[in-house]
Amino acid sequence: METENKRNFSIIAHVDHGKTTLSDRLLEHTQTVDTRVLTSQHLDSMDLERERGITIKSHPVTMNYKCKSGTVVQLNLMDTPGHVDFSYEVSRSLAACEGAVLLIDAAQGVEAQTVANAALAVSQDLDIIPVINKIDLPSANLELCLKQLEDILAIPAEDAILASGKSGIGIEDILEAVVSRVSKPRWNDCEQTRVLIFDSVYDAYRGAIIYIRCFSGEIKPGDGILMMSDHTRAEVKEVGVFSPHMVKTKSLRAGDVGYLVCNIKNVSEIKIGDTITNAMKPATEMLPGYQEVRPMVFSGIYPVESSDYEKLKAGLGKLQLNDAAFSYQSESSIALGFGFRCGFLGLLHMEIIQERIRREYDVEIISTYPSVVYRVEKADRETIEVDNPINLPDPSHIERILEPTIRATIHIPNEYVGDILNLIMDKRGVCHNTETLDGSRLMLECVVPLNEILIDFNDRLKSITRGYGSMDYELGDYVEAKLVRMDIMVNGDSVDAFSCIVHTDKARARGKELCERLAEIIPSHLFKIAVQAAIGGNIIARANVSAMRKDVTAKCYGGDISRKRKLLEKQKEGKRKMKNIGNVSIPPDAFIKVLKSD
Amino acid sequence: MEKFDKMAKLRGDSLGIYLHVPFCSTTCDFCAFYQEAPRRQGIVEYLDGIDRELSLIEAPEKKVDTCFWGGGTPGLLPAGDLDRLCKAVVSKFGQPQHEWTVEMAPSSVRKDKLQALKDNGVTRISMGVQSWDDGLLESLGRLHTSKLARKALDLVQEVGFESINLDLIFAIPGQTAEQWRSDLSKTLSLGIDHISTYCLTFEEDTALYVKLSEGKVSIDTEKETAFYRVSWEETERAGFEQYEISNYAKKGHECLHNLNTWRMDEWIGVGPSAASQSELKRYSNPADLKNWLGDLKEGRRGLASEPEVLDAGILFEDCLIFGLRMNEGVNLDTLKNRFGRDLPESVKDSMEQLEGEGKLVKEGGKLRLTGEGRLVADAIGTELLGRFSD
Numbered sequence: 001m002e003t004e005n006k007r008n009f010s011i012i013a014h015v016d017h018g019k020t021t022l023s024d025r026l027l028e029h030t031q032t033v034d035t036r037v038l039t040s041q042h043l044d045s046m047d048l049e050r051e052r053g054i055t056i057k058s059h060p061v062t063m064n065y066k067c068k069s070g071t072v073v074q075l076n077l078m079d080t081p082g083h084v085d086f087s088y089e090v091s092r093s094l095a096a097c098e099g100a101v102l103l104i105d106a107a108q109g110v111e112a113q114t115v116a117n118a119a120l121a122v123s124q125d126l127d128i129i130p131v132i133n134k135i136d137l138p139s140a141n142l143e144l145c146l147k148q149l150e151d152i153l154a155i156p157a158e159d160a161i162l163a164s165g166k167s168g169i170g171i172e173d174i175l176e177a178v179v180s181r182v183s184k185p186r187w188n189d190c191e192q193t194r195v196l197i198f199d200s201v202y203d204a205y206r207g208a209i210i211y212i213r214c215f216s217g218e219i220k221p222g223d224g225i226l227m228m229s230d231h232t233r234a235e236v237k238e239v240g241v242f243s244p245h246m247v248k249t250k251s252l253r254a255g256d257v258g259y260l261v262c263n264i265k266n267v268s269e270i271k272i273g274d275t276i277t278n279a280m281k282p283a284t285e286m287l288p289g290y291q292e293v294r295p296m297v298f299s300g301i302y303p304v305e306s307s308d309y310e311k312l313k314a315g316l317g318k319l320q321l322n323d324a325a326f327s328y329q330s331e332s333s334i335a336l337g338f339g340f341r342c343g344f345l346g347l348l349h350m351e352i353i354q355e356r357i358r359r360e361y362d363v364e365i366i367s368t369y370p371s372v373v374y375r376v377e378k379a380d381r382e383t384i385e386v387d388n389p390i391n392l393p394d395p396s397h398i399e400r401i402l403e404p405t406i407r408a409t410i411h412i413p414n415e416y417v418g419d420i421l422n423l424i425m426d427k428r429g430v431c432h433n434t435e436t437l438d439g440s441r442l443m444l445e446c447v448v449p450l451n452e453i454l455i456d457f458n459d460r461l462k463s464i465t466r467g468y469g470s471m472d473y474e475l476g477d478y479v480e481a482k483l484v485r486m487d488i489m490v491n492g493d494s495v496d497a498f499s500c501i502v503h504t505d506k507a508r509a510r511g512k513e514l515c516e517r518l519a520e521i522i523p524s525h526l527f528k529i530a531v532q533a534a535i536g537g538n539i540i541a542r543a544n545v546s547a548m549r550k551d552v553t554a555k556c557y558g559g560d561i562s563r564k565r566k567l568l569e570k571q572k573e574g575k576r577k578m579k580n581i582g583n584v585s586i587p588p589d590a591f592i593k594v595l596k597s598d
Numbered sequence: 599m600e601k602f603d604k605m606a607k608l609r610g611d612s613l614g615i616y617l618h619v620p621f622c623s624t625t626c627d628f629c630a631f632y633q634e635a636p637r638r639q640g641i642v643e644y645l646d647g648i649d650r651e652l653s654l655i656e657a658p659e660k661k662v663d664t665c666f667w668g669g670g671t672p673g674l675l676p677a678g679d680l681d682r683l684c685k686a687v688v689s690k691f692g693q694p695q696h697e698w699t700v701e702m703a704p705s706s707v708r709k710d711k712l713q714a715l716k717d718n719g720v721t722r723i724s725m726g727v728q729s730w731d732d733g734l735l736e737s738l739g740r741l742h743t744s745k746l747a748r749k750a751l752d753l754v755q756e757v758g759f760e761s762i763n764l765d766l767i768f769a770i771p772g773q774t775a776e777q778w779r780s781d782l783s784k785t786l787s788l789g790i791d792h793i794s795t796y797c798l799t800f801e802e803d804t805a806l807y808v809k810l811s812e813g814k815v816s817i818d819t820e821k822e823t824a825f826y827r828v829s830w831e832e833t834e835r836a837g838f839e840q841y842e843i844s845n846y847a848k849k850g851h852e853c854l855h856n857l858n859t860w861r862m863d864e865w866i867g868v869g870p871s872a873a874s875q876s877e878l879k880r881y882s883n884p885a886d887l888k889n890w891l892g893d894l895k896e897g898r899r900g901l902a903s904e905p906e907v908l909d910a911g912i913l914f915e916d917c918l919i920f921g922l923r924m925n926e927g928v929n930l931d932t933l934k935n936r937f938g939r940d941l942p943e944s945v946k947d948s949m950e951q952l953e954g955e956g957k958l959v960k961e962g963g964k965l966r967l968t969g970e971g972r973l974v975a976d977a978i979g980t981e982l983l984g985r986f987s988d
Contacts, residue, residue, distance in 0.1 A: 526977050527955050547955075550823045551977040554796040554844040560873040561859065561916060562880050562906060568919065571980040572987075583951070 001074050006255035007182045008213065009129075010078040010093055012121060013103035014111035014470060018133045022103060022165035022174075023061075023079050029171045030063035030075070032243055060096075060198075060211055060257050061244040067179045075178060076213075076257035078198070087474070088293055088325075088345075091120055092198040092273045095289050096213035096257060099127040099182030101174060102155075106132050106140035110148040110437070112411040116472035118153050124289075129177045130160040136167050144438070152437050185215070185255030192283035193217025195252075195260075195276040200267045202321035206238075207265035209246075210276075213257050215287060217278065220251035224279035225262065228286045229271050233279055234262040267321050293325050295343025296404070296475070297350055297454060298387035300331060300368035300497065301357070302339030304577070308363045309338050315361030316340060319353060326353055331388070335495045335581055336366055341388060347454055366579070366591045368497040372451045375402040375478055389499040392485045395536065401483045401501075404450040405476040410461065411443050412469040419464045420444065427452035428481075428503060447476055451501070486511055486540075488518065489532045493582040497591055507533075511541035514594060519543035521590040529584055607936055608910055609878060610863030612663040614855045615691055617683070618869035619672040620644070620887060623705070627739035627805040632871035632885045633670045643891055644869075645679060650894040651868055651883075652690040658866070658876075664855035665694040673702030677710040684718035687868075697854045699724050699763075704742040707750035712757040722853070723754050724763040724794075730784050731777055734770050739805065751788060761851045763792035768829065769822040770798050771815040778825050779832060786836035791851035794844050795829045797822050823973060830969065843923045843975055860920045862913050871902075881905035910937040915986050918945075918965075919979040927959075927966025944985040952978065 013019045027033040063075045078093040094100065100121040104114055121128055130153075132145050146157040161177060163170030187194070199211035212219075219225070223236045240248040241258040252258045264270065273290040277283040303312045316328045327343040344350040350370060357363055374386045377399040386392050408429075412420050417434075421444075424431050429448030437443050448457070453473075461469045486507055488498035498518070502510050511533025519531045522545045529545040553564070578585035621636040621644075622629075634640060665687065675683065680700075699722040700715055707725070715723075729735050730744040742750075754762055764785050768778050785793055800810045800817065809815045830840060838846040842860065845853065859865060859875075867874040871885035882902040884890045893900025906912075914937040921928035934940060941949070949965065952958040957971035957978065971978060 526952070526957065526974055526981060548974050548977055550819050550826070550973045552797075552843055552973060552975040553799060555799065560882070561862075561875065561920065562873065562882070564920075565916065568976065568979045568983050571976070572984045575980065575984060 003188055003253070003255040004184045005071060006074045006076065006185050007099065007178050008076045008078070008097045008185060008255065008257060009099040009101060009178050009182050010080050010097045010121075010126075011101045011103055012080055012090070012094070012117035013133075014105070014108070014113040014117075017103050017105040017108065017111075017114070018165045019103055020079065022101075022131075022133060022163070022171075023077060025165050025168055025171045026075075026077060026175065027061065027063065027244065029168075029175065030065045032061060032063045060242050062241045062257060063243075065175050065179070067176060073179050074255075075175070078257070087116075087120075087472075088291060089199065089272065090117065091124070091289065092196070094121055094124050094126060095273070095287070096196050096198045097124075097126055097182075098184070098186055099129065099178060101129045101131055101178070102153075103131050103133050104145055104149070106135045106142060106145055107137045109141065109145050109441075110152050110411070112409050112443075112470035112472040115152060115411070115443075116409060118155075127182050128155060129174070129181055130155050131163050131170070131174060132160050133163050133165055135162045136164045136169065148438055148441075152443075187215045187287070188254040190216040190283060192281050193219060193276075193278040194283050194287055195219055196287050197270060197272055197274045197276060199272060200270040200324065202267045202318075203261075206261045207263070208261075208267045208270050208321075210260045210262070210264075210270055211257075212252070212260050212276065214252045214254055216254050218251050218253045219260065219276070219278070225276050226279040226282050227271070228275040228277055228283070229290060232264070232269065234264050237261045237263065268324050270324060272324060293345070295325065295327050295345060296450065297344045297346055297370050297372060299342055299344070299350055299370040300333060300336070300339050300388070301328075301342050301354065302333065302336040302366045302368075302497075304364040304366055304579075306337050311361060312340070312357065312363045312365065315357050315363060316342070318361070319356060323353070325349065333368070333390075333496050335497045335579060336368070339366075343387070366497070368591065369500045369594075370454050371501065372404050372454065374404075374483065374501060376400075377402070386501075389485050389501045390496055392501060395484070400480050402478040403481045403483060405447050405479050406450050406453065406473040407476040408446050408448055408453070408471055408473040409443060410446065410469065410471045411437065411441060412461075412465050414440055414442055416465045416469065417442055417444075420461065420469065423457075423460055423464060424448060427457060428506075447479075449479070449481065449503075450475075484535050486514075487534050488514055489530075489534060490518075490522070490581050490584045490586070491529050492532075493584075494534075495581050495586075498594065507535055508540050511535075512543075515541045515543035517594050518590065519545045521593050522584065522586055524548035525584060527583075605878065608908075608913060610858075610861060610936070612854075612858045612861075612863045613658055613660045614664040614666065614858045614863070614865035615662055615687065615694070616855075616865055616867045616872055616874075617648075617665070617667045617672075617687065618867065618872040618883075619667060619669040619675065619683075620870050621670050621674050623671070623674060623703075624739065624741055627737075627809075629804060634887050636674055640887065641675065641679060644887065645682060647887075647891045647894050648683065648869060649686055651899060652686055654894070654897070654899050655690070655866065655868070657690070660864075662691040662694050664697040664858060665691075665699070666855040667700040669701055671703045671706060672700050673711060674706045675711075677708070677714040680711055681714040681718065684715065684720070688718065693719055697721055697761075699761075699853065699855060701726070702750070702754075704747035704750040707753055709753055709757065712753060716757055716759065721759060722761040722763065722792075723759050724765065724792075725750065725754065726765040727751075727785065728765060728767045729770065729773075729777075730781050731773075734773055734777070737772060738767065738770060751790075755789065761792055761853075762790040763794060763853065764788075764790055765794045765796065767796050767798050768825040769818070773825075775821075775824060775828060779828055782829060782832040783836070786832060786838065791848040792853065793833065793838060793846050795826075795846070796844055797826060826973065827969075839925075841925050843972060857924070860924055862917045862920065875908070878908045879905040880908060910939065913937060914939055915983060919982060922958075922965065922967050922971075922978065923975055925966060927964050929964050931963040942986060945982055948981055948985045952981075 011019045060078050064072055065075050066072045080090045080093045102118055130149055149155050150157050161170050161173045194215045196213045197210055201209050203209050221236050225234050238261040239252045240246050275286040303309050320326050325345050328340045331341040332338045357365055371387055376386050377383050379397050379399050424446050427448050429446045431444050431446040433445040435443045482504045483501050484504055486500055486502050487494045515531045515533050528547045531543045532539050533541040575585050578587050620632055620634045622633040698720045700720050701724045727747045732743050766781055800807045833846040840846045841852050864876050866876050870883055870887050870890035873882045884900045884902050917933055959966055
């Protein structure tokens, strides 16, 4: 097909604004997928994605659409992830496009991620097609949406297409707009082959399957290729398109989106955003926008049963095959035994990986308090990076500690501004700009330490604003802060898995909270248990687990000793499943429960 | 010969017979014991089955010390059947040397039954009164009223037995501390010599458990603890001595059969679901009249599952854990003499800790739980059991 009859576009939206449902309608309308085989949310293939209603891995798909003028146009749709943790993946998917359908929920209006995604699309020079979705909802507020479109995003209201993914309204209008408003494939005048990697998945039989957009030249089986970021060489085994399942083709050319299989097995060797070129006739310049992805959040993952260590290791290895943004290396904890230090893009990414280990690899795990990467300048001028509180040097050796921050954009209804400013302050953040979006909404721009938003910032934002607030963020600078390590002790024994790095101003409150929560979770024992928080040698907070009051079965006769004994054995086994710190048994889920806010 | 002596030592000194009578006229809301509704046909088959089972049991070389009939409701059988059953047991094992208990429910006590039992040498009657409060009795699903229980006791006392036990239940939903105190003091004033107090338990497969899981009743540990303490006070005031978690007696009236169980001696169980510990094996009969009979008709005693083989290790653990349920505690020298072993260090460490917390006392070679320890005897058992396998 002629390059000029190809269109590459993406659908971008705030979480839950109906992106995946709309994609399904486009597939149906272009008969790419038979309606009968179309399970709801076709493109989300992971169970977890379907359950959580979010897309984690983006799935491209190629559709052939016969437009009103009669021409058949090849439409390549990139369905992007909708969560901030995966914003780099979003940016790479966008980089593979010339246009974007910007979806706005008619009942929710413009939200923080709508703005962030629109800005991302604009920065990539994409043609934007605004679509107001879910217009058939009773709570739809069309007028407000159109006004927000002009006021906040500076997009003319008359450009907007009204649609409903659910009932199929406006689907054809959207397809027509993609053909007429999205530019023809760009950068196809380069003489050498340049192919963008925007994702990859692992296949047990074929190794890494690389999702690509070909910008110029051609790529086909047998080609010797070169990864431009690190000069890795490989040979192409297979190329093909998604329609929506993988279908082999002879080659991929300028303007095509598809997949590539080469003799690279590990997904971790594939760098998202990298440019592939032909090794024989290499391009001199990479496609723009490549970044090395680095984990932002770290946490220890340990098997509940130490005998599951190998199983966990194998599971992590397989997960990494499919997820280059996830990293792990072995570590050990006094409290938890042998396990792994794992790095994630963000908290959602962390939760998803943990859940997948449990479900797909059937290993019960304990995870430790998540940590960001601190930069510690030591007295001897050496700077080290610390992602595990245990590794924080002795305070006497520390000159200063820097912590990562984020630049957050928060959208909220006006009436919650006081509470949200308090929340930001509570999280040690600074709000440096407040802007009125329309009569009823505000946009706050602030800088907040990353470690403060790890646990519950988004949850609290949502609960304060009754679900109407939204947030987007990007990484900011490292900033000096007064940080210390706080240890949690159970009956005098330090439980390293609970150690965390906290700001001195917040240590007491945080220590008290941790102690109290842990004291609630630890079941009554024969003896009283003290749960203490300490900085250095100083106890700063304490809570008690009172001793068990009564545990005795009155009836024990009729000679049935074995029944009674079995009962005791069962209780004994129950205790064995817990983590024993000194003589205190801690239920495995305590570690997670302590971290979750109420 | 030496090996034989060692075996005999492990097995302990005394021998008891437990006979299970599975019939009940109704099922109490709290009861999880195996039971059958009484029909004449079933009773006749049961009595025949007992004869068959007795004929299949090898006569023990030891003399029988105690006999205990539990259920179900043994007292539900008519006088003639009781007489037949007594004679069958005695002709097999001889007259129990020290004690012979039969459980009765107040609603089925009759003079002719009591007389038949007494004539055959039964020494002790145990009666499940549970409460003297008619409202609480009804809430437990019991058939009798307090008036009926009082009448039944009068009959038992009139016929005359060496010992009489009454069972009471405490921490019944809705029961107040005052109600419990009055149940106790009334019981203790009736001229009996033994009382068992059971904290209401919610066992699976009982009507109460269903109520619990439906949220209609709840467990209140504080209340249970307080009521348990009330039992200690009231029994002591009335001149009774606690000798086990749930048992109080006037001197010389402790239930020897149960002491024999907690000391890990031997007992042979007869009747459906009856458990045995004999010749270093632990096993249970099928807990179903039909299955139990079926096996017997084929000329063998069926078992609910493979017998557990006992060795010095298991018996040592059980002597300790179950021994601590008794106020007298356990004598480590006696255990060492019987099993040829000491407490493992890990267990000793744990005991030291328990001592430090006032839950356990060590005096001379003897270990016993304090009141505080008795309140958490199960947790202590679990803890010690865990330490044995460390």
